[in-house]
Structure formats: C-alpha cells, structure tokens
Amino acid sequence: MSNPIVHVDLGERAYDIVIEAGALADIGTRCVDLFGAGKRVLMVSDANVAKFYVSGTEALLLRAGFQVSVIVLPAGESTKCVARLAEIWEEAVEARLDRKSFIVALGGGVIGDLAGFAAASFLRGIPFVQVPTSLLAMVDSAVGGKTGMNLPQGKNLVGAFHQPQMVLSDLSVLATLPARELHAGMAEVIKYGVIWDPEMFSFIESHVAEIKALDSEALHYLVKRSCEIKADVVRQDEREGGLRAILNFGHTLGHAIENVCGYGEWLHGEAIAMGMVYAAKISEVAHGFKADETDRLIALFKAFDLPVSWQGLEWGALYQAMTADKKAENALPKFVLAKEMGKVGLPEEVGMELLKKVYDDGA
Amino acid sequence: MSNPIVHVDLGERAYDIVIEAGALADIGTRCVDLFGAGKRVLMVSDANVAKFYVSGTEALLLRAGFQVSVIVLPAGESTKCVARLAEIWEEAVEARLDRKSFIVALGGGVIGDLAGFAAASFLRGIPFVQVPTSLLAMVDSAVGGKTGMNLPQGKNLVGAFHQPQMVLSDLSVLATLPARELHAGMAEVIKYGVIWDPEMFSFIESHVAEIKALDSEALHYLVKRSCEIKADVVRQDEREGGLRAILNFGHTLGHAIENVCGYGEWLHGEAIAMGMVYAAKISEVAHGFKADETDRLIALFKAFDLPVSWQGLEWGALYQAMTADKKAENALPKFVLAKEMGKVGLPEEVGMELLKKVYDDGA
Numbered sequence: 001m002s003n004p005i006v007h008v009d010l011g012e013r014a015y016d017i018v019i020e021a022g023a024l025a026d027i028g029t030r031c032v033d034l035f036g037a038g039k040r041v042l043m044v045s046d047a048n049v050a051k052f053y054v055s056g057t058e059a060l061l062l063r064a065g066f067q068v069s070v071i072v073l074p075a076g077e078s079t080k081c082v083a084r085l086a087e088i089w090e091e092a093v094e095a096r097l098d099r100k101s102f103i104v105a106l107g108g109g110v111i112g113d114l115a116g117f118a119a120a121s122f123l124r125g126i127p128f129v130q131v132p133t134s135l136l137a138m139v140d141s142a143v144g145g146k147t148g149m150n151l152p153q154g155k156n157l158v159g160a161f162h163q164p165q166m167v168l169s170d171l172s173v174l175a176t177l178p179a180r181e182l183h184a185g186m187a188e189v190i191k192y193g194v195i196w197d198p199e200m201f202s203f204i205e206s207h208v209a210e211i212k213a214l215d216s217e218a219l220h221y222l223v224k225r226s227c228e229i230k231a232d233v234v235r236q237d238e239r240e241g242g243l244r245a246i247l248n249f250g251h252t253l254g255h256a257i258e259n260v261c262g263y264g265e266w267l268h269g270e271a272i273a274m275g276m277v278y279a280a281k282i283s284e285v286a287h288g289f290k291a292d293e294t295d296r297l298i299a300l301f302k303a304f305d306l307p308v309s310w311q312g313l314e315w316g317a318l319y320q321a322m323t324a325d326k327k328a329e330n331a332l333p334k335f336v337l338a339k340e341m342g343k344v345g346l347p348e349e350v351g352m353e354l355l356k357k358v359y360d361d362g363a
Numbered sequence: 364m365s366n367p368i369v370h371v372d373l374g375e376r377a378y379d380i381v382i383e384a385g386a387l388a389d390i391g392t393r394c395v396d397l398f399g400a401g402k403r404v405l406m407v408s409d410a411n412v413a414k415f416y417v418s419g420t421e422a423l424l425l426r427a428g429f430q431v432s433v434i435v436l437p438a439g440e441s442t443k444c445v446a447r448l449a450e451i452w453e454e455a456v457e458a459r460l461d462r463k464s465f466i467v468a469l470g471g472g473v474i475g476d477l478a479g480f481a482a483a484s485f486l487r488g489i490p491f492v493q494v495p496t497s498l499l500a501m502v503d504s505a506v507g508g509k510t511g512m513n514l515p516q517g518k519n520l521v522g523a524f525h526q527p528q529m530v531l532s533d534l535s536v537l538a539t540l541p542a543r544e545l546h547a548g549m550a551e552v553i554k555y556g557v558i559w560d561p562e563m564f565s566f567i568e569s570h571v572a573e574i575k576a577l578d579s580e581a582l583h584y585l586v587k588r589s590c591e592i593k594a595d596v597v598r599q600d601e602r603e604g605g606l607r608a609i610l611n612f613g614h615t616l617g618h619a620i621e622n623v624c625g626y627g628e629w630l631h632g633e634a635i636a637m638g639m640v641y642a643a644k645i646s647e648v649a650h651g652f653k654a655d656e657t658d659r660l661i662a663l664f665k666a667f668d669l670p671v672s673w674q675g676l677e678w679g680a681l682y683q684a685m686t687a688d689k690k691a692e693n694a695l696p697k698f699v700l701a702k703e704m705g706k707v708g709l710p711e712e713v714g715m716e717l718l719k720k721v722y723d724d725g726a
Contacts, residue, residue, distance in 0.1 A: 090516065
C-alpha cells in the first residue's frame with residue numbers, strides 16, 4: 001500500500017491528511033498523539049452517519065481516555081444554519097469544553113463545515129479534527145480550512161478560515177455511502193482533473209466501472225491525488241487572495257442553482273457538474289477551450305449519472321443569484337474559465353450577454 | 364496637541380488608533396484612504412448612539428462617496444446575542460456587501476464586539492472600522508482584535524480574533540456619555556495602572572475632579588496611554604497564548620458577577636471593579652501584595668462611584684460561574700494576581716478555600 005499521508009504544509013497550521021481503508025480504527029491513538037490524553041472532546045455528526053459510525057467512534061475515543069460528548073444533528077444542507085450552529089455552541093458549553101479541548105466533525109461536508117465553524121468561533125477558536133464520511137468531503141470540504149454555514153439568502157455566506165489539526169479519511173466508510181452521493185463526489189474529483197491534472201482526468205475516463213465498484217486502489221489514488229492538488233493550491237493561497245479561487249471552477253452557476261432550487265434538491269456535486277459544463281461552454285467562447293474537451297466532460301459526468309443540463313431552471317433567478325454570490329465584487333458575476341484540459345485562469349467577470357447566450361444554447 | 368496616533372504593530376494586520384477630539388469629522392476621508400472610494404459600507408450602531416451620531420456619520424460617509432447602509436440595534440448587553448448577529452449578517456447580504464466592502468462599528472463595546480464578529484465571519488472575513496463611543500470601548504474593547512458575543516450560559520463564549528483596519532476615537536463624543544458609563548470606563552483605565560503603569564495610577568488619583576469634568580488633556584493622556592499599553596501587550600501576544608491574559612485582571616470574578624446577575628444589572632466596568640478588589644485581596648495572601656495598595660485601589664474606585672463589595676452576591680453561584688469561565692482549563696478557576704502596583708503575573712489557579720475566605724471577608 002502506498003503512503004497514506006498527505007502533508008498540508010501551512011507553517012504553524014500544518015496538518016496531515018490520513019487516507020486509508022480502516023483509518024477510523026486509529027482515531028483514538030492519533031488524537032492522543034495530537035492533543036494529549038484525557039482532554040474533552042465534542043463529536044458532531046448527523047443522523048445518517050450516526051446509524052453506522054457514531055457509537056463505534058465514540059467508543060474508540062473513550063477507550064483512548066477522552067471525555068466524550070456527542071451531538072447528532074439532522075442530515076442535510078438545511079442543518080448548515082445559525083440555529084444548528086447555536087446548538088453546537090451550547091452543547092460545547094454544557095460539555096465544558098475549554099481551549100485545550102477539541103471537536104471531531106464526523107460526517108460529510110455539511111457537518112465538517114458547520115462543526116469546523118463552531119470550532120473556529122467557540123472561545124474564539126479551539127482545535128478540531130475532520131473525519132469525512134462522504135467522497136465529496138474527503139476530496140474537498142474537509143481539506144483547506146474553509147468552514148462556514150448558509151444564510152437564508154445564500155450558501156456559505158458566513159464562516160471562517162480555520163485549519164483542522166488532522167483529516168482522517170477512512171475509505172471503507174464509502175461502502176455505506178449512497179451511490180448518488182458517491183457520484184456527486186466524483187464531480188469534484190473530475191473538477192481537479194479539469195483545473196490541474198489532465199492525467200487524472202484520463203484515468204477517471206478509463207476506470208469508471210472500477211470507481212463505481214469502489215475499487216480500493218482507484219479510490220486511494222483519486223482521493224490522495226485530489227487532496228494533494230487541493231493542498232498544493234491552499235498552501236500557495238491559504239485565504240483565497242488569488243490562486244485558491246480556481247477551485248471554484250463550476251461553482252458560480254453551481255451555487256446559484258443550489259440557491260434558486262433550495263438546498264437539498266440538487267447535491268452540491270450535481271449542481272457544480274452543471275456549473276462546470278456551463279463554465280466550459282463560456283470558456284469555448286472566451287478562451288478557445290475546445291468543444292471536444294467540453295464533450296469529454298459531459299460524457300464523463302453522464303457516466304457517473306450526473307446532470308449536465310440547466311434546462312428548466314429560470315434565467316432571471318439564476319442570474320440574480322450569480323450576482324449575489326460572495327465572489328462578486330460590485331455585483332458582477334465572476335467565473336473561473338478553462339484554457340485547455342488541466343489549465344484554468346483566475347476568476348474573471350463575464351458579461352451578461354454571453355452568460356445569457358450560453359444559458360439559451362443549453363448543454 | 365500631542366500626536367493623536369497610536370500605531371498597533373501587528374505586521375500585515377497593523378493599524379492605527381486615532382485619538383482626538385473631533386476625529387469623527389474625518390471618518391470619510393480616512394476611510395477613502397484605507398479602502399478606496401465608492402465601496403459599500405454597513406454601519407452598525409445602537410439606539411442610544413443613534414440619537415446623537417448615526418445620521419451625522421452616515422452623511423460623512425455618503426459625502427465621501429461610499430454606498431452606505433445602516434442597521435441600528437437595541438442598546439444593551441443583551442444585543443450581543445446570536446439573533447442580533449444574524450440580523451447583521453442578513454443586512455450585510457441585503458446591502459450586497461462583498462469582500463472589498465467594510466463594516467463600521469459605531470458604538471460601545473457591545474456594538475464593537477458584535478459588529479466586529481459579524482465582519483470576521485461574513486464571507487469569512489471583511490474589513491471593519493471601530494468607532495468607539497464609550498470610554499470603555501476606547502480604552503479596551505475596540506483595541507486588540509477580540510470580537511464576539513455571549514451565549515445564554517456566559518459572556519464572550521463565541522467570537523474571533525479579527526483586527527480592525529482603524530480605530531477612530533473621538534474624545535468629544537464622551538460629552539454625551541452618561542456619567543455612570545464614564546466611571547465604568549475608568550475601571551479599565553485604572554486596571555492598566557495596576558497591571559502596567561503605577562505612574563498613570565498616581566495621575567488618576569490626583570486628577571479625579573478633572574477627569575469627571577471631561578478635561579480634554581487628562582482624557583487624551585488616559586485614553587492614549589491605555590491604548591499604548593494594550594497595543595504593547597497585544598503586539599507581544601495577539602491570540603492570548605500568554606502575556607495577553609494579564610488584561611484579564613479582575614475579570615474572573617467580574618465575568619462571574621455579570622453572568623450570575625444577568626447582563627445589564629452591572630456595567631462591565633463595575634463588575635470588574637469588584638473583581639479587581641477581589642483579585643487584589645487574593646494577591647495579598649498569595650503574593651504579599653500590600654494591603655495599603657488594595658486600599659488605594661478601593662479608594663480610587665469609590666472616587667468614581669464604582670462598586671467595591673460583592674456583598675449580597677451568592678457564593679455558590681459565583682463559584683460555579685467562575686469555573687465555567689472560558690479561561691478555565693479542566694474547570695479550575697484562574698486569576699491574574701498582583702505582585703506590586705504596576706506588576707501582575709500570568710493567570711494561576713487559586714484553590715477554593717482561599718477564594719471562599721476572601722469572599723467571606725468581603726471588601
């Protein structure tokens with residue numbers, strides 16, 4: 001087996017991502033190494049994950065000598081709200097967490113983002129560990145230190161940059177992940193191919209069946225390579241002043257779709273799959289991105305049962321949501337656009353006429 | 364007039380504190396210098412301050428070419444809660460703030476802390492300017508980058524370290540500050556004397572009448588010297604890993620009193636005046652702090668009509684609140700204790716017996 005560790009080099013905020021089938025079994029000892037024995041820990045999870053992993057993980061932490069409290073929230077994007085955040089904060093007080101305590105986020109991106117923001121803000125910041133249980137969280141939201149929550153008006157409008165002390169990605173937990181969510185996670189993996197790594201893109205094209213069957217070598221390669229790419233980008237731009245924005249390829253329309261349809265109708269990966277097709281088509285006009293490459297992208301999304309067309313979504317609502325996106329300066333929407341497979345530029349403003357034309361043309 | 368600027372040297376997070384009678388008149392030009400013209404700004408204030416300063420400040424910002432939105436919250440400590448924070452966040456969305464926009468916190472410590480945390484967390488952090496309108500905020504809460512809010516279970520349990528881009532302290536606004544609040548602010552000024560500057564302590568002793576009459580030279584000296592001391596401490600320890608904790612002299616009991624009595628019965632300065640007397644009396648036993656110095660402290664608090672006795676407050680409730688304080692590791696209360704006038708140590712645990720004895724002896 002290859003090296004399970006991706007080191008994220010951020011100076012005094014550096015941390016390891018552990019990627020391994022069965023990694024969860026080591027959570028107790030790894031946390032003792034990081035924090036010392038006997039500390040208080042609050043584990044945050046959701047109802048879906050709780051069915052499989054909460055009591056086992058709690059037992060591992062107890063056996064390692066920690067004082068463990070647990071809060072289980074409802075599953076789903078609507079949990080990423082201020083009322084649930086306040087519940088975590090209040091549970092942290094009840095559990096008497098102090099500045100040497102830590103939070104464990106056991107779940108997908110919703111739990112990781114929300115519990116991470118709770119850790120960033122409770123007592124003005126306490127340590128936390130990400131234990132992502134979805135492919136999307138393993139390759140994206142658990143890595144990079146972005147935490148946050150939604151407001152009624154939009155996604156991730158509130159949050160903090162707060163790096164975890166460790167990310168523990170146990171590939172075996174993907175066995176209990178619904179296929180739809182596995183496929184949505186693949187949308188982000190495919191994104192790394194488009195923005196950074198054409199070889200990985202080709203690998204995915206030639207291993208669709210293995211990936212769908214959860215082949216462990218294929219998954220290990222994809223998760224590790226995705227983390228390496230994200231860690232590389234984040235290391236060069238921790239607080240999103242420049243390069244980091246390329247990770248938002250497909251996200252301008254993607255966030256707008258989530259916002260317009262209400263969180264929950266489309267999974268995040270599904271929304272950004274549509275957004276990536278949209279961005280690729282804009283890229284054809286703006287940067288001569290080849291239509292053949294867009295077609296490869298569409299074919300690959302279809303192979304993972306991901307949506308590629310925004311048909312049926314109303315233009316006015318989408319456009320308004322795109323201009324309200326937090327990356328918009330002076331209310332003009334910006335897009336990360338592709339130049340060739342594996343190479344994108346920094347976000348740039350795109351005029352409404354072109355946006356409307358690509359919308360009208362469809363996928 | 365002496366130099367109105369205290370520079371807070373925090374590298375890329377460095378900023379200036381402007382201390383001057385009439386400084387508010389320059390807010391527009393100073394913000395243009397900092398942020399560039401035409402940006403969006405959300406001004407956060409409270410109903411008390413709004414009576415005097417909101418419309419004037421709004422006009423100054425508009426005249427400087429900014430796009431200004433305003434949110435006025437109820438006055439008082441109970442505003443420092445999650446519901447009001449959410450109102451600021453949502454107003455920030457309505458006002459279409461982006462990452463180049465900024466927030467102006469126009470008010471006392473409650474507004475500065477809450478609006479500062481809103482700025483720290485909205486879009487994962489946007490710039491903000493502190494315009495403190497109380498003496499307490501000018502000498503303490505507006506300086507140093509601590510932002511936050513209360514939970515039902517305790518004060519300042521949630522927040523972020525987020526440095527402002529500027530602090531604008533207009534000494535003339537103190538003319539509209541109720542005497543009780545001016546005196547409460549003096550408690551923090553006196554604190555700086557005890558922990559750092561025995562000369563300033565003596566100056567206050569010999570200028571009580573001038574200070575109460577808002578003599579501008581005396582106020583300028585006290586506000587500037589307090590900011591210099593706080594900036595010096597914060598520069599050495601921005602995120603409260605060590606030295607910064609000495610600023611909490613008097614705060615262990617002070618916070619407990621505010622918590623037990625409910626926010627609002629005692630002003631923060633009043634609560635920490637009692638807490639400083641309590642800490643001084645513990646210091647007599649623990650470090651040989653001279654009883655004469657405690658007597659000077661009590662006399663000075665009385666000269667500013669500040670409470671010095673915790674008589675009538677119930678021990679059990681206070682002790683429980685002290686152990687729940689966020690500085691408590693493993694639930695043992697810690698105190699900053701004085702060695703001599705102008706010199707204190709880092710927080711140390713104090714046994715329950717001594718705490719109870721000093722409580723019983725009274726002030």
